[in-house]
Amino acid sequence: MSRHNIVVPFIATWLIVATLANESRAAWQIEPVDLSGQVGWSLFLDSDPAGTVQAAFYTSSPNGSLRYTRRGPAGWQQAAVINSGDAFATDNTGNRFFVSTPGPGPNYYPQYQILLDNGLVLQQQLASTRISTNVFLDFDSQNRPQIGYVDTTAQQLKHTYWNGTSWITSIVASGSEFQYVNSSFVAALDSSDHVHFAWQNGSNVLRYADPVGSSWQLSSPFPTLNASPLDMDVDSTGGVHLAYDVFTGNVFTGGLFYGFYNGSGWTGGRVSGLDSFGAERSKVVVDAQGMPHLFTYDATFSGPDVLKHLYKVGGNWNSETIASFADTTSGPENIRALADAQGLHVLYSTDAEQIYYAFKSNYQLGDFSRDDSISAADISPMLAALADLDAYSSNNQLSGPQMAAIGDFDGSGNVTNADIQGLLNLLANPSGAGSAQAVPEPPALASMLSAAAAVICVAAVRRCVGRLTSASSART
Numbered sequence: 001m002s003r004h005n006i007v008v009p010f011i012a013t014w015l016i017v018a019t020l021a022n023e024s025r026a027a028w029q030i031e032p033v034d035l036s037g038q039v040g041w042s043l044f045l046d047s048d049p050a051g052t053v054q055a056a057f058y059t060s061s062p063n064g065s066l067r068y069t070r071r072g073p074a075g076w077q078q079a080a081v082i083n084s085g086d087a088f089a090t091d092n093t094g095n096r097f098f099v100s101t102p103g104p105g106p107n108y109y110p111q112y113q114i115l116l117d118n119g120l121v122l123q124q125q126l127a128s129t130r131i132s133t134n135v136f137l138d139f140d141s142q143n144r145p146q147i148g149y150v151d152t153t154a155q156q157l158k159h160t161y162w163n164g165t166s167w168i169t170s171i172v173a174s175g176s177e178f179q180y181v182n183s184s185f186v187a188a189l190d191s192s193d194h195v196h197f198a199w200q201n202g203s204n205v206l207r208y209a210d211p212v213g214s215s216w217q218l219s220s221p222f223p224t225l226n227a228s229p230l231d232m233d234v235d236s237t238g239g240v241h242l243a244y245d246v247f248t249g250n251v252f253t254g255g256l257f258y259g260f261y262n263g264s265g266w267t268g269g270r271v272s273g274l275d276s277f278g279a280e281r282s283k284v285v286v287d288a289q290g291m292p293h294l295f296t297y298d299a300t301f302s303g304p305d306v307l308k309h310l311y312k313v314g315g316n317w318n319s320e321t322i323a324s325f326a327d328t329t330s331g332p333e334n335i336r337a338l339a340d341a342q343g344l345h346v347l348y349s350t351d352a353e354q355i356y357y358a359f360k361s362n363y364q365l366g367d368f369s370r371d372d373s374i375s376a377a378d379i380s381p382m383l384a385a386l387a388d389l390d391a392y393s394s395n396n397q398l399s400g401p402q403m404a405a406i407g408d409f410d411g412s413g414n415v416t417n418a419d420i421q422g423l424l425n426l427l428a429n430p431s432g433a434g435s436a437q438a439v440p441e442p443p444a445l446a447s448m449l450s451a452a453a454a455v456i457c458v459a460a461v462r463r464c465v466g467r468l469t470s471a472s473s474a475r476t
Contacts (some may be wrong), residue, residue, distance in 0.1 A: 026364035026372055028309075028322050033057075033076045033347065033355040039067065040332035040349025042133075044088035047340050054096065055336075055347050056088035057355055068096065068115065076357065080115055084108075087135035092143040099126065099135045099147060110135070110149065112162075126160065126167065129153050132183040140193035148172070148195060150183045157185055157209075159195055172209050172216050177202045186242075190234040198229035198242060206244060208261070221259060221266040222246075230256075231283040231337075235290040238263060243284040243294055246270070255279050256296055258317075271310060273319050275300045285339040287362075295322075295337045295346055303327035307335070307348055307358075311372075322358050325350050363398075363405035366426050370396060374426060382407065382423055389415060 033055065034040075042058040044066075054070040059081070066085030069078045082088075087099040096115040100123075101108040110126040129151045136148035146161045155178045160169040177183060177199065185199035194211035201207050206227040209216035221242070230243040240261035248254035256279035259268030275298050282296035294310040294317075306324040310317050331351030338345040346358040366374040368381035385392035385407065393403050407415035409422020 026360050026367065026374070029359045029361075030323060031071075031075065031357045031359075033069065033357050034067065034078075035354045036061070037353045040334055040353050040355050042066075043334045043336040043347050043349060043355070045336040045338050045345060045347040046088065046090045047338060047342070047345070048090045048094035049092060050094060051340070051342055052094075053338075053345055053357070053359075054088075054090060055355075055357070056082065056085060056098070057347075057349070060353075066098065066100075068098075071357070080119055080121075082113065082115070082121065086110075086131075086133055087137040087147075089137045089139060091139040091145070092141075097137065097139075097145065099137050099149070101131065112145065112147070127151070127158075127169065132178075132181055134182070134184045136185075136187035136195070138189040138195075140189060141191070142193065144193075146189055146193070146195050148185065148187045148197060150178045150185065152179055152181060152183065155179045157197060157199065159197075170214065172197050173199070173207065173218060175201055186229045186232045188232040188234045188240070190238055191236055192238070196232060196234060196240055198232055198244075200228040204228075204247075208240075208242075210261075221261070222268055227257070230279060230281070233284055233286045233292075235286045236288075237290065239290065241284050241286050241292045242268075243279075243282045244268075245279040245282070251276075256282050256294070258284070258292065258294065260292075271317050273310070273317055274298045274308070281333055281335050283335050283337040285337045285344070287339045287344070288341070293337070293339065293344060295335050295348075297333050297335070299327060305333065305351065307346070309344075309346075309360075322346065323348070323356065325352075327351060361405070363402045365406060365409065366423050367406055368423075376427060379423065379427075382420065386415070386417055386420075 038061045039057050039059045044056040047053045052070060056066040056068045059065055059067045062081065064084050066082040066088065067078055068080040068082060068088070069076050082098050082100055083102040085098045085100040090096055098113040098115065100111050100113055102111060108130060109128055110131050111123040112126045113121050113123040115121055126147065130153050132150035132152055134150060138146050140146055144161050148157070148159050151158050155176060156174045157172040157178055158169055159172050160167045185197055187195055187197045189195050196211060197209040197216070199207055204226040205220050206222055206225065206229060208219050208221050210219065226247045227244050230245055233241045235241065242259040244257050244259060246254050246257050255276065256271045256274060257268055258271050259266055271294060279296055282294060285293050287293065291312060296308055296310065298306045298308045303326060304324045305327045307322045308319045309322055310319045329351045331353050332349045333351060334349045336347040343359060343361040347355065348358070349355045364374065366378055368378040368385055389403065403415055404413065407419050409419040
């Protein structure tokens with residue numbers, strides 16, 4: 001049954017903006033993950049098809065292992081410890097996989113592992129070579145593992161995937177930069193099941209490997225810069241989003257940069273609005289609308305350390321603070337980020353070798369304009385939505401619970417005209433959205449709503465009279 005409410009279909013936005021000028025962004029929910037003081041030098045974050053967020057992270061107890069943990073109703077619960085783990089991801093059915101180098105020595109060849117529900121780990125050797133500690137692992141649309149690693153013996157960056165019977169391995173690039181145990185690169189899997197790679201070569205030049213068929217086309221996106229990649233993601237159209245660090249020796253010109261590749265050329269530039277020019281642990285993710293989100297630690301010389309989320313509005317970078325803490329020791333300060341259907345997820349570690357999780361939902365109360373902020377601009381879309389909730393939900397691909405998360409201010413379980421007051425309360429007092437005290441509508445708005453209601457009621461009466469008259473005529 002179609003759901004329709006009697007509301008005014010449009011409203012003079014400038015009147016609302018003049019009276020309700022408050023604007024707020026959706027809040028971040030922060031939870032402790034592991035406060036042992038023994039974790040955080042490497043982080044991995046993923047979510048399974050059911051939306052359960054899971055993580056793995058380096059621990060010094062036992063040294064060199066990964067602690068695997070998952071988020072449940074009671075918070076984060078440790079489920080296993082993986083010896084010498086170097087990568088973690090969940091597949092398309094929710095199974096948990098790792099790449100590790102547990103031995104036996106002296107070879108320490110890489111192993112592809114699955115963690116069973118009973119805690120047992122089954123493994124298969126991935127290659128007969130030594131690899132660096134930086135490994136990429138993800139699963140494509142056919143649920144095949146796609147893996148990138150550095151063969152330190154051959155000094156090569158390699159890609160391998162499982163075709164159902166064996167591992168198919170290809171060389172992406174070769175160079176002296178791939179000879180070390182900590183030789184690094186970044187990689188991302190696109191919607192066509194191709195893996196993109198980026199790294200810094202021995203001449204401090206950023207290199208990019210663009211997948212073309214079963215091979216890669218190598219290029220230097222910004223050849224004049226001393227640049228190293230920090231993270232990479234690919235949007236649904238194939239656009240490549242890159243966070244990279246540029247060293248200039250100048251706090252005002254170096255630091256965190258963002259680049260975009262549209263398939264034919266790169267554009268890039270410095271991310272503005274940051275206090276620090278250090279960017280070693282920054283991450284980038286792309287949401288369902290193709291918008292990039294950067295996460296980085298920022299600080300003045302006197303501290304504190306601030307975890308920031310950077311996003312674009314009108315082509316310009318804006319930032320918000322997620323968390324901050326005193327810069328007292330030399331700790332991991334690592335970051336992992338994820339964008340999925342539920343929202344933005346961030347796993348981060350602090351100087352104290354503790355790990356926290358931050359989450360921002362895609363479905364914020366009052367965000368009818370779907371722009372991740374709550375302002376007077378949400379009133380008109382709310383009124384339009386109340387006129388036909390089915391159409392609004394369909395156009396915005398919202399389920400019933402998601403629609404309720406956006407518009408059910410009074411906790412009734414439904415979104416109705418009674419929730420309009422809740423949005424007005426929120427706009428008048430963003431920090432006290434839970435208050436039940438009614439906020440009077442602006443005089444102009446109240447007059448318009450009253451007049452609109454009267455007009456709609458008259459129209460409704462006329463429709464009823466018309467139907468009764470038609471029915472009477474039909475009976476005679």
